[in-house]
Amino acid sequence: MDVLANLALGFGVAFSLENLTYCLAGVALGTLVGVLPGISPLVTIGMLFPLTFTLPPIASLIMLAGIYYGAQYGGSTTSILVNLPGETASAITCLDGYQMARQGRAGPALAVAALASFLAGCVGTLLIALVGPPLGEWALAFGPWEYCALMLMGLVGSAVLAQGDAVKGLAMVALGLLLGLVGADVNSGQARYTFGVPELWDGIGFTVIAVGLFAVAEIVMNLESNEPRQVFTDKVPRLMPSRADLKDASWPAVRGTAVGALFGILPGTGPALSSFAAYMLEKKLARDPSRFGKGAIEGVAAPEAANNAAAQTGFIPMLTLGIPGSAVMALLAGAMIMQGLTPGPQVIAEKPELFWGIVASMWIGNLMLLVLNLPLVGLWVRLLRVPYRWLFPSIVMFCALGNYSVSNNPVDVYLCAGIGVLGYVLAKCECEPAPLLLGYVLGPLLEEHLRRAMLLARGDPMPFFTRPISLAFMIGTALVLAAVIAPALRGRGK
Amino acid sequence: MKPELRNSKDFLAGLLFLAIGAGAMVVARDYPFGTSIRMGSGYFPTVLGGILVLFGAFLMARGALSRQQATVTWGWKPLAYIVASMLVFGFLLPRLGLVPALAALFFAAAAGGREFFFKEVLALTAVMTAFTVGVFVYVLKLPFQLFPGLYFV
Numbered sequence: 001m002d003v004l005a006n007l008a009l010g011f012g013v014a015f016s017l018e019n020l021t022y023c024l025a026g027v028a029l030g031t032l033v034g035v036l037p038g039i040s041p042l043v044t045i046g047m048l049f050p051l052t053f054t055l056p057p058i059a060s061l062i063m064l065a066g067i068y069y070g071a072q073y074g075g076s077t078t079s080i081l082v083n084l085p086g087e088t089a090s091a092i093t094c095l096d097g098y099q100m101a102r103q104g105r106a107g108p109a110l111a112v113a114a115l116a117s118f119l120a121g122c123v124g125t126l127l128i129a130l131v132g133p134p135l136g137e138w139a140l141a142f143g144p145w146e147y148c149a150l151m152l153m154g155l156v157g158s159a160v161l162a163q164g165d166a167v168k169g170l171a172m173v174a175l176g177l178l179l180g181l182v183g184a185d186v187n188s189g190q191a192r193y194t195f196g197v198p199e200l201w202d203g204i205g206f207t208v209i210a211v212g213l214f215a216v217a218e219i220v221m222n223l224e225s226n227e228p229r230q231v232f233t234d235k236v237p238r239l240m241p242s243r244a245d246l247k248d249a250s251w252p253a254v255r256g257t258a259v260g261a262l263f264g265i266l267p268g269t270g271p272a273l274s275s276f277a278a279y280m281l282e283k284k285l286a287r288d289p290s291r292f293g294k295g296a297i298e299g300v301a302a303p304e305a306a307n308n309a310a311a312q313t314g315f316i317p318m319l320t321l322g323i324p325g326s327a328v329m330a331l332l333a334g335a336m337i338m339q340g341l342t343p344g345p346q347v348i349a350e351k352p353e354l355f356w357g358i359v360a361s362m363w364i365g366n367l368m369l370l371v372l373n374l375p376l377v378g379l380w381v382r383l384l385r386v387p388y389r390w391l392f393p394s395i396v397m398f399c400a401l402g403n404y405s406v407s408n409n410p411v412d413v414y415l416c417a418g419i420g421v422l423g424y425v426l427a428k429c430e431c432e433p434a435p436l437l438l439g440y441v442l443g444p445l446l447e448e449h450l451r452r453a454m455l456l457a458r459g460d461p462m463p464f465f466t467r468p469i470s471l472a473f474m475i476g477t478a479l480v481l482a483a484v485i486a487p488a489l490r491g492r493g494k
Numbered sequence: 495m496k497p498e499l500r501n502s503k504d505f506l507a508g509l510l511f512l513a514i515g516a517g518a519m520v521v522a523r524d525y526p527f528g529t530s531i532r533m534g535s536g537y538f539p540t541v542l543g544g545i546l547v548l549f550g551a552f553l554m555a556r557g558a559l560s561r562q563q564a565t566v567t568w569g570w571k572p573l574a575y576i577v578a579s580m581l582v583f584g585f586l587l588p589r590l591g592l593v594p595a596l597a598a599l600f601f602a603a604a605a606g607g608r609e610f611f612f613k614e615v616l617a618l619t620a621v622m623t624a625f626t627v628g629v630f631v632y633v634l635k636l637p638f639q640l641f642p643g644l645y646f647v
Contacts, residue, residue: 447533
C-alpha cells in the first residue's frame with residue numbers, strides 16, 4: 001500500500017539520531033512551556049525559530065511541531081494538580097481534573113489525560129497520513145480563484161470562530177493583511193509603507209510580528225495582573241487508573257478524538273474550542289450529568305483527547321493546502337518559508353521525505369510524551385515553583401536575541417518593541433491577535449492570487465462564483481458569516 | 495470627548511483601526527492604483543485601508559452608542575520598562591557587545607516587575623548570560639562580540 005511505503009520512508013527519516021534528538025528536545029520544551037502558565041507554545045515557537053535557521057529544515061520543523069503538541073500534554077498536568085491551566089486548551093480540564101486530584105485521584109486523572117492524549121495523537125497523525133496526500137493532490141488543480149476563495153474562508157473563519165468579537169476579529173485580519181504588504185511589491189518593485197527605512201524593503205520580519213504581538217504584549221499583561229500563585233502538593237499517589245476508570249474513559253476519549261479532529265481542520269477553532277465542545281458533548285451524553293464538575297473521569301478524558309487531536313489535525317490544511325488555520329500554524333508556515341520551502345500541495349509531491357518525516361516524528365513524539373509525562377510528572381510540577389519574576393526577563397531576552405539574530409540587525413528589535421506596544425493596546429481593547437497574524441502571513445499570497453485571477457479573467461469577478469470549488473468556499477464563507485450575524489440581528493430585534 | 499468614552503474598549507479599538515486605515519489609504523495614493531484587470535501596487539492597500547476604516551467607524555459608533563462601557567485600565571509602567579529593555583539591548587549589542595547588552599536588558603526588564611531584588615537580578619543575569627554565551631555563541635556560533643572588540647572565535 002502506498003501509505004505504508006510512505007510511512008516507512010517517514011520513519012526512516014524520523015528515526016535518524018539527529019531528528020530523534022530534536023523531536024525529544026521539542027516535546028520536552030513543549031511540556032515545559034505547557035506546564036508553565038504565562039508562556040504559550042506560540043511564544044516559544046516564535047522566540048526559538050530564528051535560532052533554528054542553522055538546522056536542516058526537517059529537524060527544525062520536527063522540533064517546532066513537537067513544542068506545539070507537547071504543550072497540549074503539559075497543559076493538562078497543571079490543570080489537574082493545581083487548578084491552573086498551563087494552556088487555554090486545558091482550561092476545561094480543570095473542572096473535573098482538579099476535583100479528581102482533591103479526591104486523591106490525581107494519579108488516575110493524569111494517566112487518563114496522557115493516555116487519551118496519546119490515543120488522540122495517534123489517530124490525528126494517522127488522519128494526516130491518510131487525508132493529506134489526496135487533499136494535496138486535489139489542491140494541485142486549484143487555480144488562483146480557488147486559492148483566493150479558500151484564503152477568504154480561512155481568514156473570515158479565523159476571525160469569526162475564534163474567541164472574542166467578530167467585528168474586531170475581521171478588523172484585525174484587515175490590519176494583518178496590511179502589515180503583510182509592507183515592503184517591495186513583488187510585481188512592480190514599488191516600495192510600500194517603508195517610510196524610507198531600508199530594513200523594511202523585505203517586509204516586516206515574521207518574528208518581529210509574532211514575538212511582539214504575542215510575547216511582549218503577554219508579558220506586560222501578566223505583569224499588571226495580580227494573580228497570586230497557588231500553593232500545591234507535589235505528591236502524586238497511585239498513578240495507574242483502575243480497570244473501571246479505563247472503561248469509563250475509553251468512549252469519551254474516542255468521542256473527544258473525533259470532535260477534536262474535526263475542529264482541528266476547521267479554521268480558527270483549534271484545540272481550545274474543541275476541548276470545550278468535547279466536554280459539552282460528554283455532559284449531554286452522560287446518564288448523570290450532575291457528576292460533571294465533581295470529578296468525572298469523562299470530563300478529563302474527552303477534552304484532553306480533543307485538544308490533542310485538534311493540535312494534530314491542524315497540520316492538515318497547512319501542510320497540504322499551504323493555508324494555516326491558526327496562529328501557531330501560521331508561525332510554522334512562516335518557519336517553512338524562512339527555510340526556503342513554500343507550504344502547499346507541492347510539498348508532499350516534491351519533498352515526500354519532509355512531509356512523511358514530520359508525520360512519523362509526530363507519532364514518535366507522542367510516544368515520547370507519554371514517557372515524559374507519566375513517570376516524570378513530579379519533576380514538571382516542581383518547575384512551577386520558579387517565580388515569574390525570574391521567568392519574564394529571560395523571555396524578554398529570548399525575544400530580543402531571537403529578533404536580533406534573524407539578520408544581525410538592531411532594527412528588528414526596535415520594530416518588535418513597537419509591535420509589542422501595538423499588540424498591548426490591541427489586547428487591552430479585547431482584539432484577539434491570532435487573526436492579525438494569519439492575515440499578515442496570507443496578505444502577500446492573497447494579493448498575488450487576486451491579481452492573477454483578475455488578470456486571467458480580464459477583470460471579471462464571475463469565475464469566483466462559477467467555478468465549483470471556488471463557489472463552495474464562497475458559500476462556506478457566507479455560511480460562517482451568517483452564523484454570526486443571524487443571532488446578533490435576532491438579539492437586536494427583541 | 496466624554497471621560498468614559500476615552501477608555502471604552504470598542505471606541506478605542508475603532509479609533510485605532512480608523513486611523514491606521516485612513517493613514518494607509520493616504521499613503522497608498524502615491525502608489526499606482528491600476529485597474530481591476532491590472533491591479534497596481536496601490537489597489538490592494540487602498541481597498542484594505544477602506545475596509546479597516548469601515549470596521550473602525552462601526553466599532554467607534556458601537557462604543558459610543560452602547561450604554562454599558564467595557565473600559566480599559568492601562569499598565570504603562572511594565573510596558574515602558576519591557577520596551578525600554580529591548581531598545582537598550584538593540585542599541586548596546588552592536589556597540590558594546592553581548593554581555594553589557596544582556597546586563598542592561600535584565601535590569602531594565604526586571605525593574606518593570608512587581609518586585610525587584612538587586613542580588614537576585616544580578617544572579618539571574620549571570621546565569622542567563624553564561625547560558626546564552628554557551629548555547630548561542632559557543633554551540634550555535636552566532637557571530638556576537640562579547641565585549642567591545644572581544645569575540646569568542
